[in-house]
Amino acid sequence: MKTDFIKNKVKALFIDEIYAYFLPYRKYFVYGMLFLVLSGSLQLSLPLLLGKSVNLSFNPGTFTDTNTLMKHLGILIGMLILQFSFTFVRNYYFLLFSEKSVGTLKKDLFHKYLSYPLPFHNKNKVGDMLSVITNDVMVVRELYSSQFSDLLYSTFILIFCTGILISINLKLSLILLIVFPAIIYLASFFGKKIRKTSKETQSLYAGSNSVIEEDLHQIRSIKIFGKERKEVSLFARLTEDIIQKTIHNSLFRSFFSLSSSFIIIAALIVILWYACIMVVKNEIVIADLVTFIVNMIFIINSFSTITQFFGNLERSRGATVRLVELLNEKVETEDFVNSSPMDFQHTIEFKNISLSYGEADVKVLDGLNLEIKKGEKVAIVGPNGSGKSSLLNLLLRLYTPTGGTVEIDGVNINQIGLANYRSKFGVVSQDLELFNRSVIDNIRYGTETIDDSRLESVLAHSNVIDFINDLPEKEHTKVGKNGSCLSGGQKQRVSLARALYKNADIMILDEATSALDSSLEESIKANLDSALSDKTLIFVTHKFSLIENFDKIIVLDSGKISAIGTHQQLLQLNKTYATLYHLQNRPVTIKKVA
Incomplete structure (x- = not known):
């Protein structure tokens, strides 16, 4: 039970959804904690030794020469050097802990990006995703590198220094302890504000990254239409919004920090004033007062570090909302443990296939049935928007049909290992x-x-x-x-x-020669006839001259199969095919200008 309690408390310091990324590297955390205890123990010993040195100086009966003081000074310097060495090693192990954990997070996020289905990529901007894997991950990295180490160290110092203060003088300690609840309340109040503004700021950063990415990608169009100033103005407005939100966020953090410092300094002044009265009344000796003040300074520094960490933690929780959402996104179906092997021998079948896109649920394929035999050369034609590319996307498992199944040799393609399945397509x-x-x-x-x-x-x-x-x-x-x-x-x-x-066994060519001139296109077509003689070919094109000798031509119209047949059959029997063919092959007449 006690172990679970400690585990839960440690877990509370992490953003929940990324806690698992830190677990594999917990050995570095343990090593860091070991040196944290060593360096912290040395720091706690410094005020006690300093108090003894001061006591010698103010006690004429024991202070006869400087040798003892020099000895104490040598010990103090040695302890400081050792403490700094332990702190260096502590920081090294915590740095390993954070860098390796965040590195794994970044690699996993990139792997997820590549594993998300195509509809995810169609609805999310590249700039937004780039912002998450750079800005949001960096926020996590900054939080759990040196800041996390400082938090644990400061907590250690705070707990033991408080115990030392209470053992020296309970009255003075109570004055300091009274301010803690006030600071905790401030941390809670401002933490919510910081989290909200950080989330908004990070969203604005993602938006500005999207504008940069899109504009650089579309630079040719921007120049052609002369819209440089418009795009600069748009980016300037986004940047101004980011500046305002960042200032807003910084003001919250600054006010929280200043309020905490004011309360602590006020408590320190009251303690020093009351301590002076106690010295006059001989209720506390100078040595204990020195020890008390030094420990109190340690407590103030520790408390400042702790409050700063939790402020940054709230900022990170707000800034990494999108990161957490992406980590929870559903990836493409992984290979089934008992998945069927892909060994195409007979037929590809589309059985009563329907497909709808987007939030509007636009139906692009409706009740489609089709069979393609192994070794066939099949062409798919139809007007723009008839569903040709959608049909190919289903076959390649880039989309999942909203109704019906796609089968190869009688096996639902969703039951075939994905990597194995796609390896069969060129x-x-x-x-x-x-x-x-x-x-x-x-x-x-x-x-x-x-x-x-x-x-x-x-x-x-x-x-x-x-x-x-x-x-x-x-x-x-x-x-x-x-x-x-x-x-x-x-x-x-x-x-x-x-x-x-x-x-591959199955070749899909989607407008594969559209950018070629006629002579080169004919040359490549002849080469392909030879190279693909033993392959199953699915060819999408608007150029009917390329498919006249195909085994089968499928005519799509409004998401449905209008007709299936050879070139000659379709010219005679299908109006859509004949219309498209004659529009493409009608003679061009040049009118003489008077």
């Missing part, structure tokens, strides 16, 4: 995404396998070989942020090479 996304790494690193990103012969083959099939030798460092050239150092067509070819290099 994808070229409509939104090209490259890392600021070398061309070859981007191509090999989808697999750990290093196969030079396969790399040579995909460079040829994707036509990356046509431009890679012109790059400054050839295949080792960094492509820039999201491929900014490459043209749109080059980015698309690198993305295609990455999908081919993965050599």
